[in-house]
Amino acid sequence: MASLTTSAIICSVRAHGEHGAVVRALTPDHGLMAGYVRGGRSRTMRPVLVPGNRVQAEYRARTDEQLASLTLELSHSLAPILAEPLPAAAIDWTCALTAVSLPEENSYPALHDAMGAVLDAIETAPAARGWAVALARYELLMLSELGFGLDLSACAATGAGAETLAYVSPRTGSGVSMAGAQGYEAKLLPLPAFLRDRSMQAEWPDIIQGFALTRYFLERSILVEQRADVLASRDRLIDRLKRAVA
Numbered sequence: 001m002a003s004l005t006t007s008a009i010i011c012s013v014r015a016h017g018e019h020g021a022v023v024r025a026l027t028p029d030h031g032l033m034a035g036y037v038r039g040g041r042s043r044t045m046r047p048v049l050v051p052g053n054r055v056q057a058e059y060r061a062r063t064d065e066q067l068a069s070l071t072l073e074l075s076h077s078l079a080p081i082l083a084e085p086l087p088a089a090a091i092d093w094t095c096a097l098t099a100v101s102l103p104e105e106n107s108y109p110a111l112h113d114a115m116g117a118v119l120d121a122i123e124t125a126p127a128a129r130g131w132a133v134a135l136a137r138y139e140l141l142m143l144s145e146l147g148f149g150l151d152l153s154a155c156a157a158t159g160a161g162a163e164t165l166a167y168v169s170p171r172t173g174s175g176v177s178m179a180g181a182q183g184y185e186a187k188l189l190p191l192p193a194f195l196r197d198r199s200m201q202a203e204w205p206d207i208i209q210g211f212a213l214t215r216y217f218l219e220r221s222i223l224v225e226q227r228a229d230v231l232a233s234r235d236r237l238i239d240r241l242k243r244a245v246a
Helices: 085-101 109-124 129-145 204-221 225-245
Strands: 003-016 020-027 031-037 054-060 068-076 165-168 175-177
Touching: 003 031, 003 085, 003 109, 020 054, 020 109, 031 054, 085 109, 085 129, 085 225, 109 129, 129 204, 204 225
Parallel strands: 031 068
Antiparallel strands: 003 020, 003 054, 020 031, 054 068, 165 175
């Protein structure tokens, strides 16, 4: 890569040296990309380098092994809603999950589009339920895109169709119907209907149940070892959601 100009969503910002910053951003066609922003800690750049912001990015590198230099122009800022604790926590988690989960420079167009949709929902939905459903589905998509997707095509025990699924096996990630789960319910994870069928409405108990399901598989399959500490930001978000709807 000698030079690349692309739209991107900022996912993480880390101070580097006295004045610079290393920025990881999710691009539509090239996946998660890192670059060094000269003067990234300046007063001018701080409002730009905010996770969740959309930017126009230009990466320049002499070799593929070199960390690219990165110049950014702000396209859309989420600053107006970052003073609100619940949306701010949701943006923080969405960006943190993306930054720590994806290998760099692997294309994930579906995740890019879904992340943009989640951020749009957080910004515009009149209530948290409007974006919480999108966020839970984003977590499910993340698992799928990284090769850890749940099998919700049919009941693993009886072969019944997807519309019958009510549980997921924590061991295999396969869906199980009510009939197939009989006698084993306590050993299975509840599957809320909105995660198997996008046309289904979700109430708050369903949403919280959905987050419990995705957390189990995220922690087991993706957020392991040194990455596990990122779950703290997710737990803060879920705690705030529970308090907000109590």
